Amino acid sequence: MAMGFRLSSELVAGVGLGALLGWAFDRLLSTSPFGLIVFVLLGFTAGVVNVIRSAGVAPNKSGR
Numbered sequence: 001m002a003m004g005f006r007l008s009s010e011l012v013a014g015v016g017l018g019a020l021l022g023w024a025f026d027r028l029l030s031t032s033p034f035g036l037i038v039f040v041l042l043g044f045t046a047g048v049v050n051v052i053r054s055a056g057v058a059p060n061k062s063g064r
Contacts, residue, residue, distance in 0.1 A: 007054055011047040018043015 022039030026032040052058045 003055075007051045010050045010054060011044075014043045014045075014047025014050060015040060016043070018046070 018039040018041070019036065021043075022036035025035035025039060029035065
């Protein structure tokens with residue numbers, strides 16, 4: 001159960017951080033809603049990659 005909470009929190013954190021960065025980018029440059037959309041998608045992608053690495057499905061890039 002702890003592993004499930006860890007994996008889900010990594011995914012939510014990736015999407016949340018992407019949304020926060022996209023919102024800030026839009027506020028700074030007045031490009032709404034394009035920055036938010038792009039950064040949420042990037043955050044989702046980063047979250048999925050982190051979940052796959054943490055679950056042990058894909059090897060780390062360190063080669064160990």
